[in-house]
Amino acid sequence: MTDDIEARIARVAFNDVGLVPAIVQQWDTHEVLMLAWLDAEALRRTLTSGRVTYWSRSRSEYWRKGDTSGHIQQVREARLDCDGxxxxxxxxxxxxACHTGTRSCFDTEDLHAVDALAPAETKAGDGA
Amino acid sequence: MTDDIEARIARVAFNDVGLVPAIVQQWDTHEVLMLAWLDAEALRRTLTSGRVTYWSRSRSEYWRKGDTSGHIQQVREARLDCDGxxxxxxxxxxxxACHTGTRSCFDTEDLHAVDALAPAETKAGDGA
Structure with missing residues:
Protein backbone atom coordinates (compact mmCIF):
# COMPACT_ATOMS: atom_id res chain seq x y z
CA MET A 1 0.00 0.00 0.00
CA THR A 2 2.96 2.35 0.53
CA ASP A 3 3.94 2.26 -3.13
CA ASP A 4 0.33 2.71 -4.10
CA ILE A 5 -0.16 5.86 -2.04
CA GLU A 6 3.06 7.32 -3.44
CA ALA A 7 1.86 6.59 -6.99
CA ARG A 8 -1.39 8.38 -6.28
CA ILE A 9 0.41 11.41 -4.84
CA ALA A 10 2.78 11.46 -7.84
CA ARG A 11 -0.21 12.06 -10.13
CA VAL A 12 -0.77 15.48 -8.54
CA ALA A 13 0.77 18.54 -10.22
CA PHE A 14 1.76 20.60 -7.17
CA ASN A 15 2.54 24.26 -7.88
CA ASP A 16 5.97 25.91 -7.71
CA VAL A 17 5.83 26.04 -3.90
CA GLY A 18 4.66 22.43 -3.60
CA LEU A 19 0.96 23.04 -2.94
CA VAL A 20 -2.31 22.06 -4.58
CA PRO A 21 -5.70 23.71 -3.94
CA ALA A 22 -8.52 21.54 -2.60
CA ILE A 23 -12.20 22.31 -2.96
CA VAL A 24 -14.02 20.92 0.06
CA GLN A 25 -17.62 19.84 -0.44
CA GLN A 26 -20.15 18.27 1.93
CA TRP A 27 -20.63 14.85 0.34
CA ASP A 28 -24.44 14.56 0.62
CA THR A 29 -25.79 18.11 0.31
CA HIS A 30 -23.04 19.08 -2.19
CA GLU A 31 -22.52 22.42 -0.43
CA VAL A 32 -19.09 23.92 -1.16
CA LEU A 33 -17.55 24.59 2.26
CA MET A 34 -14.08 26.06 1.69
CA LEU A 35 -10.93 26.08 -0.40
CA ALA A 36 -7.61 25.23 1.23
CA TRP A 37 -4.13 24.02 0.29
CA LEU A 38 -2.30 20.72 0.68
CA ASP A 39 1.29 19.71 0.15
CA ALA A 40 2.30 16.12 -0.55
CA GLU A 41 2.48 15.17 3.13
CA ALA A 42 -0.90 16.75 3.94
CA LEU A 43 -2.39 14.83 1.02
CA ARG A 44 -0.76 11.59 2.22
CA ARG A 45 -2.28 12.08 5.68
CA THR A 46 -5.67 13.02 4.21
CA LEU A 47 -5.87 10.02 1.88
CA THR A 48 -4.73 7.48 4.47
CA SER A 49 -6.15 8.71 7.79
CA GLY A 50 -9.75 9.62 6.99
CA ARG A 51 -9.30 13.12 8.46
CA VAL A 52 -8.59 16.13 6.24
CA THR A 53 -5.19 17.72 6.89
CA TYR A 54 -4.01 20.96 5.26
CA TRP A 55 -0.85 22.94 4.98
CA SER A 56 -1.45 26.34 6.57
CA ARG A 57 0.25 28.96 4.38
CA SER A 58 -0.13 31.65 7.06
CA ARG A 59 1.21 29.55 9.96
CA SER A 60 3.57 27.30 7.92
CA GLU A 61 2.39 24.18 9.68
CA TYR A 62 0.18 21.14 9.18
CA TRP A 63 -3.35 21.72 10.26
CA ARG A 64 -5.67 18.76 10.88
CA LYS A 65 -9.03 20.41 10.55
CA GLY A 66 -11.02 20.37 13.78
CA ASP A 67 -8.20 19.57 16.24
CA THR A 68 -8.78 22.85 18.06
CA SER A 69 -12.34 23.75 16.97
CA GLY A 70 -13.89 20.27 17.03
CA HIS A 71 -15.19 20.98 13.54
CA ILE A 72 -13.59 17.95 11.96
CA GLN A 73 -13.78 16.88 8.34
CA GLN A 74 -14.06 13.15 7.71
CA VAL A 75 -12.98 12.10 4.23
CA ARG A 76 -15.40 10.23 2.01
CA GLU A 77 -13.73 10.66 -1.38
CA ALA A 78 -10.88 12.56 -3.03
CA ARG A 79 -10.86 13.32 -6.74
CA LEU A 80 -8.18 14.88 -8.96
CA ASP A 81 -9.07 17.15 -11.87
CA CYS A 82 -8.22 16.58 -15.54
CA ASP A 83 -4.99 18.62 -15.34
CA GLY A 84 -3.94 17.13 -12.01
CA ALA A 97 -16.37 24.71 8.21
CA CYS A 98 -15.44 28.41 8.45
CA HIS A 99 -13.35 29.88 11.25
CA THR A 100 -15.87 32.77 11.37
CA GLY A 101 -18.52 30.31 12.56
CA THR A 102 -20.54 30.04 9.36
CA ARG A 103 -21.18 26.68 7.78
CA SER A 104 -19.30 27.62 4.58
CA CYS A 105 -16.51 30.15 3.98
CA PHE A 106 -18.59 31.45 1.07
CA ASP A 107 -21.69 32.29 3.12
CA THR A 108 -21.17 36.00 3.72
CA GLU A 109 -19.52 37.89 0.84
CA ASP A 110 -21.61 38.42 -2.29
CA LEU A 111 -19.74 39.96 -5.26
CA HIS A 112 -23.07 40.93 -6.86
CA ALA A 113 -22.55 39.51 -10.30
CA VAL A 114 -25.07 40.16 -13.02
CA ASP A 115 -27.46 37.18 -12.98
CA ALA A 116 -27.47 36.02 -16.59
CA LEU A 117 -30.62 33.95 -16.10
CA ALA A 118 -32.71 36.61 -14.39
CA PRO A 119 -35.54 38.20 -16.39
CA ALA A 120 -34.13 41.20 -18.27
CA GLU A 121 -36.05 43.77 -16.25
CA THR A 122 -34.48 42.62 -12.98
CA LYS A 123 -30.87 42.45 -14.18
CA ALA A 124 -28.33 44.80 -12.68
CA GLY A 125 -26.86 47.27 -15.16
CA ASP A 126 -28.47 47.90 -18.52
CA GLY A 127 -31.41 45.92 -19.82
CA ALA A 128 -31.52 43.41 -22.64
CA MET B 1 -21.76 51.45 -11.30
CA THR B 2 -18.09 51.77 -12.37
CA ASP B 3 -16.95 52.73 -8.87
CA ASP B 4 -19.06 49.97 -7.43
CA ILE B 5 -17.53 47.24 -9.58
CA GLU B 6 -14.03 48.49 -8.75
CA ALA B 7 -14.87 48.40 -5.03
CA ARG B 8 -16.04 44.81 -5.34
CA ILE B 9 -12.88 43.80 -7.22
CA ALA B 10 -10.75 45.57 -4.59
CA ARG B 11 -12.12 43.20 -1.93
CA VAL B 12 -10.38 40.27 -3.64
CA ALA B 13 -6.93 39.22 -2.37
CA PHE B 14 -5.24 38.25 -5.64
CA ASN B 15 -2.08 36.18 -5.27
CA ASP B 16 1.47 37.34 -6.01
CA VAL B 17 0.93 36.93 -9.76
CA GLY B 18 -2.43 38.71 -9.67
CA LEU B 19 -4.72 35.69 -9.84
CA VAL B 20 -7.50 34.22 -7.69
CA PRO B 21 -8.85 30.66 -7.93
CA ALA B 22 -12.54 30.20 -8.73
CA ILE B 23 -14.55 27.12 -7.88
CA VAL B 24 -17.24 26.67 -10.52
CA GLN B 25 -20.47 25.01 -9.44
CA GLN B 26 -23.69 24.25 -11.33
CA TRP B 27 -26.16 26.47 -9.50
CA ASP B 28 -29.10 24.04 -9.20
CA THR B 29 -27.55 20.57 -8.91
CA HIS B 30 -24.58 21.91 -6.89
CA GLU B 31 -22.15 19.76 -8.89
CA VAL B 32 -18.58 21.09 -8.76
CA LEU B 33 -17.52 21.47 -12.38
CA MET B 34 -13.97 22.85 -12.40
CA LEU B 35 -11.43 25.13 -10.80
CA ALA B 36 -9.89 27.95 -12.86
CA TRP B 37 -8.12 31.27 -12.36
CA LEU B 38 -9.16 34.90 -12.83
CA ASP B 39 -7.24 38.14 -12.75
CA ALA B 40 -8.92 41.46 -11.99
CA GLU B 41 -9.97 42.05 -15.59
CA ALA B 42 -11.38 38.53 -16.00
CA LEU B 43 -13.36 39.05 -12.79
CA ARG B 44 -14.60 42.43 -14.03
CA ARG B 45 -15.84 40.84 -17.26
CA THR B 46 -17.39 37.90 -15.37
CA LEU B 47 -19.27 40.06 -12.87
CA THR B 48 -20.59 42.52 -15.44
CA SER B 49 -21.22 40.47 -18.60
CA GLY B 50 -23.02 37.36 -17.33
CA ARG B 51 -20.48 35.08 -19.06
CA VAL B 52 -17.60 33.52 -17.13
CA THR B 53 -14.18 34.69 -18.36
CA TYR B 54 -10.88 33.26 -17.09
CA TRP B 55 -7.23 34.03 -17.41
CA SER B 56 -5.55 31.07 -19.08
CA ARG B 57 -2.23 30.47 -17.31
CA SER B 58 -1.04 28.11 -20.06
CA ARG B 59 -1.94 30.37 -22.99
CA SER B 60 -1.52 33.74 -21.18
CA GLU B 61 -4.76 35.09 -22.58
CA TYR B 62 -8.34 35.79 -21.58
CA TRP B 63 -10.62 32.88 -22.17
CA ARG B 64 -14.37 33.38 -22.28
CA LYS B 65 -15.57 29.87 -21.56
CA GLY B 66 -17.47 28.36 -24.47
CA ASP B 67 -16.39 30.72 -27.25
CA THR B 68 -14.80 27.86 -29.16
CA SER B 69 -16.54 24.82 -27.62
CA GLY B 70 -20.04 26.24 -27.28
CA HIS B 71 -19.98 25.04 -23.67
CA ILE B 72 -20.70 28.43 -22.16
CA GLN B 73 -21.05 29.28 -18.49
CA GLN B 74 -23.74 31.81 -17.63
CA VAL B 75 -23.20 33.52 -14.29
CA ARG B 76 -25.88 33.32 -11.63
CA GLU B 77 -23.92 34.36 -8.55
CA ALA B 78 -20.35 35.06 -7.43
CA ARG B 79 -19.28 34.75 -3.82
CA LEU B 80 -15.99 35.60 -2.10
CA ASP B 81 -14.62 33.53 0.77
CA CYS B 82 -13.89 34.75 4.30
CA ASP B 83 -10.22 35.48 3.52
CA GLY B 84 -10.98 37.09 0.17
CA ALA B 97 -17.46 21.85 -18.45
CA CYS B 98 -14.29 19.83 -19.03
CA HIS B 99 -12.20 20.03 -22.19
CA THR B 100 -12.01 16.21 -22.11
CA GLY B 101 -15.75 16.08 -22.77
CA THR B 102 -16.90 15.07 -19.30
CA ARG B 103 -19.45 17.14 -17.43
CA SER B 104 -17.01 17.95 -14.61
CA CYS B 105 -13.22 18.09 -14.57
CA PHE B 106 -13.36 15.88 -11.47
CA ASP B 107 -15.26 13.01 -13.10
CA THR B 108 -12.41 10.68 -13.99
CA GLU B 109 -9.51 10.61 -11.49
CA ASP B 110 -10.18 8.99 -8.12
CA LEU B 111 -7.38 9.32 -5.56
CA HIS B 112 -8.83 6.41 -3.55
CA ALA B 113 -8.95 8.01 -0.14
CA VAL B 114 -9.89 5.96 2.88
CA ASP B 115 -13.64 6.45 3.34
CA ALA B 116 -13.94 7.48 6.98
CA LEU B 117 -17.67 6.77 7.06
CA ALA B 118 -17.55 3.31 5.51
CA PRO B 119 -18.14 0.32 7.78
CA ALA B 120 -14.78 -0.75 9.24
CA GLU B 121 -14.64 -4.07 7.38
CA THR B 122 -14.82 -2.37 3.96
CA LYS B 123 -12.23 0.33 4.62
CA ALA B 124 -9.06 0.38 2.58
CA GLY B 125 -5.93 -0.27 4.60
CA ASP B 126 -6.07 -1.60 8.11
CA GLY B 127 -9.28 -2.22 10.02
CA ALA B 128 -10.73 -0.28 12.91
Missing part, protein backbone atom coordinates in the same frame (compact mmCIF):
# COMPACT_ATOMS: atom_id res chain seq x y z
CA UNK A 85 -3.67 20.55 -10.38
CA UNK A 86 -6.82 20.73 -8.25
CA UNK A 87 -8.46 18.31 -5.82
CA UNK A 88 -12.08 17.86 -4.82
CA UNK A 89 -12.55 16.50 -1.31
CA UNK A 90 -15.95 15.10 -0.39
CA UNK A 91 -16.29 15.21 3.37
CA UNK A 92 -18.61 14.85 6.31
CA UNK A 93 -18.29 18.27 7.98
CA UNK A 94 -18.99 18.49 11.70
CA UNK A 95 -20.35 21.94 12.57
CA UNK A 96 -19.03 25.07 10.91
CA UNK B 85 -8.66 34.73 -1.67
CA UNK B 86 -11.08 32.29 -3.33
CA UNK B 87 -14.25 32.76 -5.36
CA UNK B 88 -17.27 30.51 -5.79
CA UNK B 89 -19.06 30.96 -9.12
CA UNK B 90 -22.57 29.56 -9.44
CA UNK B 91 -23.26 29.03 -13.13
CA UNK B 92 -25.58 27.51 -15.67
CA UNK B 93 -23.24 25.18 -17.58
CA UNK B 94 -24.11 24.32 -21.16
CA UNK B 95 -22.83 20.83 -22.02
CA UNK B 96 -19.48 19.61 -20.76
Missing amino acids: DAILLLVEQTGA | DAILLLVEQTGA
Whole structure:
Protein backbone atom coordinates (compact mmCIF):
# COMPACT_ATOMS: atom_id res chain seq x y z
CA MET A 1 0.00 0.00 0.00
CA THR A 2 2.96 2.35 0.53
CA ASP A 3 3.94 2.26 -3.13
CA ASP A 4 0.33 2.71 -4.10
CA ILE A 5 -0.16 5.86 -2.04
CA GLU A 6 3.06 7.32 -3.44
CA ALA A 7 1.86 6.59 -6.99
CA ARG A 8 -1.39 8.38 -6.28
CA ILE A 9 0.41 11.41 -4.84
CA ALA A 10 2.78 11.46 -7.84
CA ARG A 11 -0.21 12.06 -10.13
CA VAL A 12 -0.77 15.48 -8.54
CA ALA A 13 0.77 18.54 -10.22
CA PHE A 14 1.76 20.60 -7.17
CA ASN A 15 2.54 24.26 -7.88
CA ASP A 16 5.97 25.91 -7.71
CA VAL A 17 5.83 26.04 -3.90
CA GLY A 18 4.66 22.43 -3.60
CA LEU A 19 0.96 23.04 -2.94
CA VAL A 20 -2.31 22.06 -4.58
CA PRO A 21 -5.70 23.71 -3.94
CA ALA A 22 -8.52 21.54 -2.60
CA ILE A 23 -12.20 22.31 -2.96
CA VAL A 24 -14.02 20.92 0.06
CA GLN A 25 -17.62 19.84 -0.44
CA GLN A 26 -20.15 18.27 1.93
CA TRP A 27 -20.63 14.85 0.34
CA ASP A 28 -24.44 14.56 0.62
CA THR A 29 -25.79 18.11 0.31
CA HIS A 30 -23.04 19.08 -2.19
CA GLU A 31 -22.52 22.42 -0.43
CA VAL A 32 -19.09 23.92 -1.16
CA LEU A 33 -17.55 24.59 2.26
CA MET A 34 -14.08 26.06 1.69
CA LEU A 35 -10.93 26.08 -0.40
CA ALA A 36 -7.61 25.23 1.23
CA TRP A 37 -4.13 24.02 0.29
CA LEU A 38 -2.30 20.72 0.68
CA ASP A 39 1.29 19.71 0.15
CA ALA A 40 2.30 16.12 -0.55
CA GLU A 41 2.48 15.17 3.13
CA ALA A 42 -0.90 16.75 3.94
CA LEU A 43 -2.39 14.83 1.02
CA ARG A 44 -0.76 11.59 2.22
CA ARG A 45 -2.28 12.08 5.68
CA THR A 46 -5.67 13.02 4.21
CA LEU A 47 -5.87 10.02 1.88
CA THR A 48 -4.73 7.48 4.47
CA SER A 49 -6.15 8.71 7.79
CA GLY A 50 -9.75 9.62 6.99
CA ARG A 51 -9.30 13.12 8.46
CA VAL A 52 -8.59 16.13 6.24
CA THR A 53 -5.19 17.72 6.89
CA TYR A 54 -4.01 20.96 5.26
CA TRP A 55 -0.85 22.94 4.98
CA SER A 56 -1.45 26.34 6.57
CA ARG A 57 0.25 28.96 4.38
CA SER A 58 -0.13 31.65 7.06
CA ARG A 59 1.21 29.55 9.96
CA SER A 60 3.57 27.30 7.92
CA GLU A 61 2.39 24.18 9.68
CA TYR A 62 0.18 21.14 9.18
CA TRP A 63 -3.35 21.72 10.26
CA ARG A 64 -5.67 18.76 10.88
CA LYS A 65 -9.03 20.41 10.55
CA GLY A 66 -11.02 20.37 13.78
CA ASP A 67 -8.20 19.57 16.24
CA THR A 68 -8.78 22.85 18.06
CA SER A 69 -12.34 23.75 16.97
CA GLY A 70 -13.89 20.27 17.03
CA HIS A 71 -15.19 20.98 13.54
CA ILE A 72 -13.59 17.95 11.96
CA GLN A 73 -13.78 16.88 8.34
CA GLN A 74 -14.06 13.15 7.71
CA VAL A 75 -12.98 12.10 4.23
CA ARG A 76 -15.40 10.23 2.01
CA GLU A 77 -13.73 10.66 -1.38
CA ALA A 78 -10.88 12.56 -3.03
CA ARG A 79 -10.86 13.32 -6.74
CA LEU A 80 -8.18 14.88 -8.96
CA ASP A 81 -9.07 17.15 -11.87
CA CYS A 82 -8.22 16.58 -15.54
CA ASP A 83 -4.99 18.62 -15.34
CA GLY A 84 -3.94 17.13 -12.01
CA ASP A 85 -3.67 20.55 -10.38
CA ALA A 86 -6.82 20.73 -8.25
CA ILE A 87 -8.46 18.31 -5.82
CA LEU A 88 -12.08 17.86 -4.82
CA LEU A 89 -12.55 16.50 -1.31
CA LEU A 90 -15.95 15.10 -0.39
CA VAL A 91 -16.29 15.21 3.37
CA GLU A 92 -18.61 14.85 6.31
CA GLN A 93 -18.29 18.27 7.98
CA THR A 94 -18.99 18.49 11.70
CA GLY A 95 -20.35 21.94 12.57
CA ALA A 96 -19.03 25.07 10.91
CA ALA A 97 -16.37 24.71 8.21
CA CYS A 98 -15.44 28.41 8.45
CA HIS A 99 -13.35 29.88 11.25
CA THR A 100 -15.87 32.77 11.37
CA GLY A 101 -18.52 30.31 12.56
CA THR A 102 -20.54 30.04 9.36
CA ARG A 103 -21.18 26.68 7.78
CA SER A 104 -19.30 27.62 4.58
CA CYS A 105 -16.51 30.15 3.98
CA PHE A 106 -18.59 31.45 1.07
CA ASP A 107 -21.69 32.29 3.12
CA THR A 108 -21.17 36.00 3.72
CA GLU A 109 -19.52 37.89 0.84
CA ASP A 110 -21.61 38.42 -2.29
CA LEU A 111 -19.74 39.96 -5.26
CA HIS A 112 -23.07 40.93 -6.86
CA ALA A 113 -22.55 39.51 -10.30
CA VAL A 114 -25.07 40.16 -13.02
CA ASP A 115 -27.46 37.18 -12.98
CA ALA A 116 -27.47 36.02 -16.59
CA LEU A 117 -30.62 33.95 -16.10
CA ALA A 118 -32.71 36.61 -14.39
CA PRO A 119 -35.54 38.20 -16.39
CA ALA A 120 -34.13 41.20 -18.27
CA GLU A 121 -36.05 43.77 -16.25
CA THR A 122 -34.48 42.62 -12.98
CA LYS A 123 -30.87 42.45 -14.18
CA ALA A 124 -28.33 44.80 -12.68
CA GLY A 125 -26.86 47.27 -15.16
CA ASP A 126 -28.47 47.90 -18.52
CA GLY A 127 -31.41 45.92 -19.82
CA ALA A 128 -31.52 43.41 -22.64
CA MET B 1 -21.76 51.45 -11.30
CA THR B 2 -18.09 51.77 -12.37
CA ASP B 3 -16.95 52.73 -8.87
CA ASP B 4 -19.06 49.97 -7.43
CA ILE B 5 -17.53 47.24 -9.58
CA GLU B 6 -14.03 48.49 -8.75
CA ALA B 7 -14.87 48.40 -5.03
CA ARG B 8 -16.04 44.81 -5.34
CA ILE B 9 -12.88 43.80 -7.22
CA ALA B 10 -10.75 45.57 -4.59
CA ARG B 11 -12.12 43.20 -1.93
CA VAL B 12 -10.38 40.27 -3.64
CA ALA B 13 -6.93 39.22 -2.37
CA PHE B 14 -5.24 38.25 -5.64
CA ASN B 15 -2.08 36.18 -5.27
CA ASP B 16 1.47 37.34 -6.01
CA VAL B 17 0.93 36.93 -9.76
CA GLY B 18 -2.43 38.71 -9.67
CA LEU B 19 -4.72 35.69 -9.84
CA VAL B 20 -7.50 34.22 -7.69
CA PRO B 21 -8.85 30.66 -7.93
CA ALA B 22 -12.54 30.20 -8.73
CA ILE B 23 -14.55 27.12 -7.88
CA VAL B 24 -17.24 26.67 -10.52
CA GLN B 25 -20.47 25.01 -9.44
CA GLN B 26 -23.69 24.25 -11.33
CA TRP B 27 -26.16 26.47 -9.50
CA ASP B 28 -29.10 24.04 -9.20
CA THR B 29 -27.55 20.57 -8.91
CA HIS B 30 -24.58 21.91 -6.89
CA GLU B 31 -22.15 19.76 -8.89
CA VAL B 32 -18.58 21.09 -8.76
CA LEU B 33 -17.52 21.47 -12.38
CA MET B 34 -13.97 22.85 -12.40
CA LEU B 35 -11.43 25.13 -10.80
CA ALA B 36 -9.89 27.95 -12.86
CA TRP B 37 -8.12 31.27 -12.36
CA LEU B 38 -9.16 34.90 -12.83
CA ASP B 39 -7.24 38.14 -12.75
CA ALA B 40 -8.92 41.46 -11.99
CA GLU B 41 -9.97 42.05 -15.59
CA ALA B 42 -11.38 38.53 -16.00
CA LEU B 43 -13.36 39.05 -12.79
CA ARG B 44 -14.60 42.43 -14.03
CA ARG B 45 -15.84 40.84 -17.26
CA THR B 46 -17.39 37.90 -15.37
CA LEU B 47 -19.27 40.06 -12.87
CA THR B 48 -20.59 42.52 -15.44
CA SER B 49 -21.22 40.47 -18.60
CA GLY B 50 -23.02 37.36 -17.33
CA ARG B 51 -20.48 35.08 -19.06
CA VAL B 52 -17.60 33.52 -17.13
CA THR B 53 -14.18 34.69 -18.36
CA TYR B 54 -10.88 33.26 -17.09
CA TRP B 55 -7.23 34.03 -17.41
CA SER B 56 -5.55 31.07 -19.08
CA ARG B 57 -2.23 30.47 -17.31
CA SER B 58 -1.04 28.11 -20.06
CA ARG B 59 -1.94 30.37 -22.99
CA SER B 60 -1.52 33.74 -21.18
CA GLU B 61 -4.76 35.09 -22.58
CA TYR B 62 -8.34 35.79 -21.58
CA TRP B 63 -10.62 32.88 -22.17
CA ARG B 64 -14.37 33.38 -22.28
CA LYS B 65 -15.57 29.87 -21.56
CA GLY B 66 -17.47 28.36 -24.47
CA ASP B 67 -16.39 30.72 -27.25
CA THR B 68 -14.80 27.86 -29.16
CA SER B 69 -16.54 24.82 -27.62
CA GLY B 70 -20.04 26.24 -27.28
CA HIS B 71 -19.98 25.04 -23.67
CA ILE B 72 -20.70 28.43 -22.16
CA GLN B 73 -21.05 29.28 -18.49
CA GLN B 74 -23.74 31.81 -17.63
CA VAL B 75 -23.20 33.52 -14.29
CA ARG B 76 -25.88 33.32 -11.63
CA GLU B 77 -23.92 34.36 -8.55
CA ALA B 78 -20.35 35.06 -7.43
CA ARG B 79 -19.28 34.75 -3.82
CA LEU B 80 -15.99 35.60 -2.10
CA ASP B 81 -14.62 33.53 0.77
CA CYS B 82 -13.89 34.75 4.30
CA ASP B 83 -10.22 35.48 3.52
CA GLY B 84 -10.98 37.09 0.17
CA ASP B 85 -8.66 34.73 -1.67
CA ALA B 86 -11.08 32.29 -3.33
CA ILE B 87 -14.25 32.76 -5.36
CA LEU B 88 -17.27 30.51 -5.79
CA LEU B 89 -19.06 30.96 -9.12
CA LEU B 90 -22.57 29.56 -9.44
CA VAL B 91 -23.26 29.03 -13.13
CA GLU B 92 -25.58 27.51 -15.67
CA GLN B 93 -23.24 25.18 -17.58
CA THR B 94 -24.11 24.32 -21.16
CA GLY B 95 -22.83 20.83 -22.02
CA ALA B 96 -19.48 19.61 -20.76
CA ALA B 97 -17.46 21.85 -18.45
CA CYS B 98 -14.29 19.83 -19.03
CA HIS B 99 -12.20 20.03 -22.19
CA THR B 100 -12.01 16.21 -22.11
CA GLY B 101 -15.75 16.08 -22.77
CA THR B 102 -16.90 15.07 -19.30
CA ARG B 103 -19.45 17.14 -17.43
CA SER B 104 -17.01 17.95 -14.61
CA CYS B 105 -13.22 18.09 -14.57
CA PHE B 106 -13.36 15.88 -11.47
CA ASP B 107 -15.26 13.01 -13.10
CA THR B 108 -12.41 10.68 -13.99
CA GLU B 109 -9.51 10.61 -11.49
CA ASP B 110 -10.18 8.99 -8.12
CA LEU B 111 -7.38 9.32 -5.56
CA HIS B 112 -8.83 6.41 -3.55
CA ALA B 113 -8.95 8.01 -0.14
CA VAL B 114 -9.89 5.96 2.88
CA ASP B 115 -13.64 6.45 3.34
CA ALA B 116 -13.94 7.48 6.98
CA LEU B 117 -17.67 6.77 7.06
CA ALA B 118 -17.55 3.31 5.51
CA PRO B 119 -18.14 0.32 7.78
CA ALA B 120 -14.78 -0.75 9.24
CA GLU B 121 -14.64 -4.07 7.38
CA THR B 122 -14.82 -2.37 3.96
CA LYS B 123 -12.23 0.33 4.62
CA ALA B 124 -9.06 0.38 2.58
CA GLY B 125 -5.93 -0.27 4.60
CA ASP B 126 -6.07 -1.60 8.11
CA GLY B 127 -9.28 -2.22 10.02
CA ALA B 128 -10.73 -0.28 12.91
